[in-house]
Amino acid sequence: MLWEALTLQLGYNATLVTVGAALLGFAAGVTGTFLFLRKRALVSDAISHATLPGVGLAFLAMVALGGDGRNLAGLLIGSALSAWVGLLAVSFLTRRTRLAEDAAIGAVLSVFFGFGIVLLTVIQSLGAGRQAGLEDFLLGSTAGMLRADALLIAGGGALVLAVVLALRRPLTLVTFDPDYAVARGLPVARLDLLMMGLVMAVTVIGLKVVGLILIVALLIIPPVAARFWSDRSDHVVLLSGAIGAVSAWVGAALSATAPNLPTGPMIVLTAFAIFALSLLAAPGRGVLAAALRQNRFRRRVHMRQGLLALAHGQPIYEGLTLRLLQHAGLVRPDGVPTEAGQARAARALRDEARWAELRAGPGNEAAAALHDGVRDIETVLTQDQIAEIDRRIGGPRGVPG
Amino acid sequence: MSALSLVPNADRVAADAAALRAPLAIRGLTVSYGQQPAVFSVDMTLRAGAMTAIVGPNGAGKSTLMKAALGIVTPLSGRITAFGAPVELQRHRIAYVPQRASVDWDFPARVIDVVLMGMYRDLGLLGRVRAHHRDFARDCLDRVGMTDFADRQIGQLSGGQQQRVFLARALAQNADLYMLDEPFAGVDAATEKAIIAVLKGLRDEGRTVLVVHHDLATVAEYFDDVLLIATRKVAEGPVTQVFTADNLQATYGGRLATQQIDRLPGAGA
Amino acid sequence: MGADFVTLSLTPILIGALAAVACALPGNFLVLRRQALIGDAISHVVLPGIVVAFLITGAVATLPMILGAACAALVAVALIEAVRRLGRIEPGAAMGVVFTAMFAGGVLLLEQSDTSSVHLDVEHALYGNLESLIWLDASGWGSLTDPVALAGLPPELGRIALTLVAVALFTGIFWRPLALSTFDEGFARSLGIRTGALGLALVVVSALAAVAAFDAVGSIIVIAMFICPPAAARLMTDRLGAQVGWSVVFAILSAILGYVLAGYGPGWFGLGASVSAAGMIATVSGVILALAAVFGPRRRGAIVAT
Numbered sequence: 001m002l003w004e005a006l007t008l009q010l011g012y013n014a015t016l017v018t019v020g021a022a023l024l025g026f027a028a029g030v031t032g033t034f035l036f037l038r039k040r041a042l043v044s045d046a047i048s049h050a051t052l053p054g055v056g057l058a059f060l061a062m063v064a065l066g067g068d069g070r071n072l073a074g075l076l077i078g079s080a081l082s083a084w085v086g087l088l089a090v091s092f093l094t095r096r097t098r099l100a101e102d103a104a105i106g107a108v109l110s111v112f113f114g115f116g117i118v119l120l121t122v123i124q125s126l127g128a129g130r131q132a133g134l135e136d137f138l139l140g141s142t143a144g145m146l147r148a149d150a151l152l153i154a155g156g157g158a159l160v161l162a163v164v165l166a167l168r169r170p171l172t173l174v175t176f177d178p179d180y181a182v183a184r185g186l187p188v189a190r191l192d193l194l195m196m197g198l199v200m201a202v203t204v205i206g207l208k209v210v211g212l213i214l215i216v217a218l219l220i221i222p223p224v225a226a227r228f229w230s231d232r233s234d235h236v237v238l239l240s241g242a243i244g245a246v247s248a249w250v251g252a253a254l255s256a257t258a259p260n261l262p263t264g265p266m267i268v269l270t271a272f273a274i275f276a277l278s279l280l281a282a283p284g285r286g287v288l289a290a291a292l293r294q295n296r297f298r299r300r301v302h303m304r305q306g307l308l309a310l311a312h313g314q315p316i317y318e319g320l321t322l323r324l325l326q327h328a329g330l331v332r333p334d335g336v337p338t339e340a341g342q343a344r345a346a347r348a349l350r351d352e353a354r355w356a357e358l359r360a361g362p363g364n365e366a367a368a369a370l371h372d373g374v375r376d377i378e379t380v381l382t383q384d385q386i387a388e389i390d391r392r393i394g395g396p397r398g399v400p401g
Numbered sequence: 402m403s404a405l406s407l408v409p410n411a412d413r414v415a416a417d418a419a420a421l422r423a424p425l426a427i428r429g430l431t432v433s434y435g436q437q438p439a440v441f442s443v444d445m446t447l448r449a450g451a452m453t454a455i456v457g458p459n460g461a462g463k464s465t466l467m468k469a470a471l472g473i474v475t476p477l478s479g480r481i482t483a484f485g486a487p488v489e490l491q492r493h494r495i496a497y498v499p500q501r502a503s504v505d506w507d508f509p510a511r512v513i514d515v516v517l518m519g520m521y522r523d524l525g526l527l528g529r530v531r532a533h534h535r536d537f538a539r540d541c542l543d544r545v546g547m548t549d550f551a552d553r554q555i556g557q558l559s560g561g562q563q564q565r566v567f568l569a570r571a572l573a574q575n576a577d578l579y580m581l582d583e584p585f586a587g588v589d590a591a592t593e594k595a596i597i598a599v600l601k602g603l604r605d606e607g608r609t610v611l612v613v614h615h616d617l618a619t620v621a622e623y624f625d626d627v628l629l630i631a632t633r634k635v636a637e638g639p640v641t642q643v644f645t646a647d648n649l650q651a652t653y654g655g656r657l658a659t660q661q662i663d664r665l666p667g668a669g670a
Numbered sequence: 671m672g673a674d675f676v677t678l679s680l681t682p683i684l685i686g687a688l689a690a691v692a693c694a695l696p697g698n699f700l701v702l703r704r705q706a707l708i709g710d711a712i713s714h715v716v717l718p719g720i721v722v723a724f725l726i727t728g729a730v731a732t733l734p735m736i737l738g739a740a741c742a743a744l745v746a747v748a749l750i751e752a753v754r755r756l757g758r759i760e761p762g763a764a765m766g767v768v769f770t771a772m773f774a775g776g777v778l779l780l781e782q783s784d785t786s787s788v789h790l791d792v793e794h795a796l797y798g799n800l801e802s803l804i805w806l807d808a809s810g811w812g813s814l815t816d817p818v819a820l821a822g823l824p825p826e827l828g829r830i831a832l833t834l835v836a837v838a839l840f841t842g843i844f845w846r847p848l849a850l851s852t853f854d855e856g857f858a859r860s861l862g863i864r865t866g867a868l869g870l871a872l873v874v875v876s877a878l879a880a881v882a883a884f885d886a887v888g889s890i891i892v893i894a895m896f897i898c899p900p901a902a903a904r905l906m907t908d909r910l911g912a913q914v915g916w917s918v919v920f921a922i923l924s925a926i927l928g929y930v931l932a933g934y935g936p937g938w939f940g941l942g943a944s945v946s947a948a949g950m951i952a953t954v955s956g957v958i959l960a961l962a963a964v965f966g967p968r969r970r971g972a973i974v975a976t
């Protein structure tokens with residue numbers, strides 16, 4: 001069953017939803033990266049919650065005009081309009097008052113959401129039954145979706161993705177180097193607006209599939225997960241898109257295999273699983289790699305400090321330093337250096353002297369900036385350069401034998 | 402260059418005991434952000450009753466050193482004592498002035514409220530602010546020339562006035578050791594003069610002052626001692642002996658042109 | 671305002687107002703610390719907490735659910751901190767990752783478990799059931815002195831009152847270090863104040879308020895009351911004490927006006943049923959914030975002359 005779902009063999013509607021969700025996931029991952037790297041990830045939370053009053057008002061308007069209140073396109077237009085108003089409110093509160101963005105986001109999302117709930121209860125009171133389906137926007141629901149709805153989602157996802165891919169260069173530039181973007185004559189304010197527009201489009205299209213409470217996960221989790229694997233912006237953007245697409249594809253497929261596996265949560269949990277894996281296991285920025293590196297680094301620092309203290313005849317107060325030195329056979333239990341310890345201490349001292357000479361000389365800023373205390377000069381300079389320095393400082397001093 | 406000492410560690414520790422009773426003594430301090438040491442293996446001993454400047458290039462670990470000495474950042478290694486005891490036990494004898502830009506001046510408080518924060522250890526959690534607390538706070542404001550601003554909202558102050566309020570808060574701590582992080586950054590000339598007068602007054606009362614400082618031109622005029630650091634310590638001691646062209650060259654590397662050093666008052670080769 | 675009011679409206683209004691104040695008090699410090707969205711995160715993870723508690727105990731009992739929600743809030747806070755520190759990710763994104771994932775887990779568990787027979791659903795978690803917290807034993811204002819009738823007060827009232835007392839005590843006792851560490855964390859640490867522990871305590875107290883309020887009024891009010899009254903109060907004054915005072919006034923005003931508008935408002939438009947009180951209280955708090963943002967005497971930050 002899962003295999004059939006993953007390979008799109010569960011019927012036309014399920015296929016459309018899965019493909020649409022994957023397209024949407026890709027677009028969300030890419031768009032979310034720009035948002036994440038501008039440190040505005042949670043703006044999307046305000047936008048998504050602010051869609052709810054629009055859904056309610058659009059329903060009421062369509063009913064008042066004698067139409068079918070449940071027309072998905074109409075509801076999505078309404079949600080987009082009210083999300084836009086929410087975005088304007090966030091921007092008004094941050095720019096025109098002293099409130100910080102987090103307070104503005106929280107205020108807008110809770111108030112718009114509360115007002116949306118009021119409207120939903122108004123619709124309920126107008127006559128039970130007719131409002132059916134509006135609650136689905138909270139958590140998303142692909143069950144019983146009309147073919148036209150599925151087409152709308154697939155088409156919308158493809159459209160957003162096309163826009164994002166077409167504009168990824170200027171968007172990347174604005175995200176990573178706004179000053180340079182201004183200097184290049186790019187319309188930064190308009191590109192910012194476009195970015196928000198894309199976030200809104202992702203949110204609105206995702207409403208029916210993932211629901212407004214969880215759609216932010218598609219904008220936030222993939223970029224955060226992707227960031228662990230690369231420091232290059234273009235890689236992060238594409239990887240984030242890929243993670244979003246895979247999460248949506250797998251999540252939607254899993255959801256299609258059983259009746260009580262809701263699409264939105266399945267997609268979010270798939271994305272979270274990828275995130276957790278990245279957090280733990282990514283080389284470089286992952287937790288395990290970082291912890292190992294930090295431990296090695298700590299030992300190197302203590303070792304070096306201990307050797308220098310020995311060389312200068314200074315007391316050592318750190319238990320760890322003494323233990324490390326002793327363990328390496330460099331000092332006796334009472335803290336007196338062994339012969340090997342004396343040799344290593346002298347070598348550390350010579351390294352220090354070389355660095356000092358390097359720093360003092362003019363024109364060595366780049367190399368001298370690498371002098372952080374634990375780096376051996378051999379890793380920075382060539383043998384010839386070191387020989388030249390040794391000539392100036394009179395060769396190794398204090399090395400017995 | 403001394404030969405390697407073959408003395409047991411315990412004896413070396415004992416020999417250092419006297420120095421550890423200084424207002425501030427740091428041994429083997431290393432602080433790193435990630436894999437990059439900001440301060441590496443620094444030893445320093447502050448002279449009681451002196452004004453000492455910490456001087457070094459940007460990113461040399463000056464502020465980090467001060468924060469580690471105060472226990473605000475956790476070091477990778479190192480031992481810090483104040484007046485002969487671990488620094489955590491001596492907090493009541495230490496006053497601190499953080500960088501002005503490190504706080505949000507839009508916080509809802511008046512000048513007098515900020516100065517009263519300096520008396521936190523006296524007031525405790527629920528102690529009432531009494532008339533003598535207020536009088537002392539106003540006294541501290543008076544010493545920095547800010548009496549008229551006591552009821553002003555802190556967001557309405559200029560940079561120099563903010564710095565004076567921070568100094569008044571430190572005065573309210575009534576400490577034996579004053580640590581100031583870049584107190585002259587972005588303040589007007591009058592404020593700089595007023596602050597240095599207050600600090601010299603403290604010094605003349607026998608208190609110890611440590612300042613993170615970045616203006617080489619005023620080091621000799623303002624300070625008794627200087628600690629030169631560039632991630633590691635380059636030199637420490639009286640300005641007259643330590644603030645030399647050679648040491649500055651070693652601190653700033655090629656970043657400081659030689660003729661620039663020659664023009665500094667007090668920086669003899 | 672007669673017997674009907676006491677029976678049907680008095681207790682919901684009281685509970686709403688107490689819940690609003692319990693959230694607004696810590697909210698003041700959260701807003702000043704730029705942690706306003708912690709309230710958002712906490713209120714989202716309450717759902718998985720109560721679902722797990724239900725799955726463990728197999729019954730819809732209040733105490734286990736409150737405990738479950740409180741545990742979920744603590745787990746969320748710990749996870750957010752872990753993701754932020756271990757992954758070196760900015761707090762907003764760390765929050766977004768954690769609370770969406772936990773909320774998704776809660777919804778999934780809810781769908782998987784057989785909760786159709788009990789009153790446990792997402793809508794309830796979101797809107798609460800303020801309107802149903804009526805005082806059936808009351809026959810009029812006189813019931814306020816009648817011990818028999820008082821014994822029939824909805825238990826939510828006692829719980830939220832107790833929570834408010836705890837929150838108010840915390841805020842009162844730790845006012846000074848909270849203010850100090852919010853304004854100048856480095857200085858606070860140099861004094862020996864354990865700012866990390868204090869910040870965690872503030873979040874735990876916020877979670878406590880959120881969980882107790884959530885039990886009575888649903889999560890919409892919780893987020894709105896954490897943020898809107900303190901944010902509006904911030905635009906009214908430059909004194910911390912006055913700000914907290916204004917936020918309490920705004921919280922109570924939102925609760926009363928919101929409840930009255932939700933209960934009686936639709937009637938004025940000729941609609942039969944009432945609308946969501948929780949939603950309306952959030953809406954009113956938003957209107958108050960909007961008014962403060964346009965007319966508040968201290969709506970602009972101080973203009974610093976350098």
